Amino acid sequence: xxxxxxxxxxxxxxxxxxxxxxxxxxxxxxxxxxxxxxxxxxxxxxxxxxxxxxxxxxxxxxxxxxxxxxxxxxxxxxxxxxxxxxxxxxxxxxxxxxxxxxxxxxxxxxxxxxxxxxxxxxxxxxxxxxxxxxxxxxxxxxxxxxxxxxxxxxxxxxxxxxxxxxxxxxxxxxxxxxxxxxxxxxxxxxxxxxxxxxxxxxxxxxxxxxxxxxxxxx
Numbered sequence: 539x540x541x542x543x544x545x546x547x548x549x550x551x552x553x554x555x556x557x558x559x560x561x562x563x564x565x566x567x568x569x570x571x572x573x574x575x576x577x578x579x580x581x582x583x584x585x586x587x588x589x590x591x592x593x594x595x596x597x598x599x600x601x602x603x604x605x606x607x608x609x610x611x612x613x614x615x616x617x618x619x620x621x622x623x624x625x626x627x628x629x630x631x632x633x634x635x636x637x638x639x640x641x642x643x644x645x646x647x648x649x650x651x652x653x654x655x656x657x658x659x660x661x662x663x664x665x666x667x668x669x670x671x672x673x674x675x676x677x678x679x680x681x682x683x684x685x686x687x688x689x690x691x692x693x694x695x696x697x698x699x700x701x702x703x704x705x706x707x708x709x710x711x712x713x714x715x716x717x718x719x720x721x722x723x724x725x726x727x728x729x730x731x732x733x734x735x736x737x738x739x740x741x742x743x744x745x746x747x748x749x750x751x752x753x754x755x756x
Contacts, residue, residue, distance in 0.1 A: 546573065606692055
């Protein structure tokens with residue numbers, strides 16, 4: 539296999555590669571267009587899967603997720619964690635702003651525009667803040683926290699349009715309910731009540747600033 543692949547790749551010229559890249563950019567490239575290019579792309583995909591941050595490494599993550607699903611079943615929860623780095627005193631502290639985190643006052647946090655400038659000009663510090671925050675969340679909430687015992691979790695990091703990071707997380711809780719078992723147990727009133735209590739306990743949406751206030755919708 540490797541000898542045949544090497545022989546095919548030796549016949550490629552820079553013009554062949556340039557033409558293939560042009561076709562790929564136009565989304566008109568097909569697998570049957572050139573066997574040599576197909577072979578080259580397969581090898582690039584294999585090698586690229588080990589290069590952190592590459593498109594092929596992202597594709598390789600799907601194989602790992604499928605393996606977890608095959609071994610543990612479907613995940614129990616899908617969670618997205620999107621830290622508000624622009625509004626976080628900790629993120630500003632990581633970026634070098636002199637803050638007393640035990641006594642953060644509104645006047646020392648600067649304007650939202652100034653905070654956005656600081657975050658945008660310190661991408662490495664912001665990434666370190668994100669890493670620290672996610673590790674704390676995983677340690678305190680996912681592993682033995684409000685969710686209860688967990689069997690596994692799998693997360694991938696993405697960046698938004700403005701460059702800020704967020705995490706998509708799959709969590710396998712340590713209970714043995716398969717979808718079929720859950721469907722059967724959901725017929726029981728006590729089970730339904732306990733399930734609702736659990737969901738209401740772990741899923742929260744709360745705006746403290748507006749608690750007890752009424753608003754008129756125009």
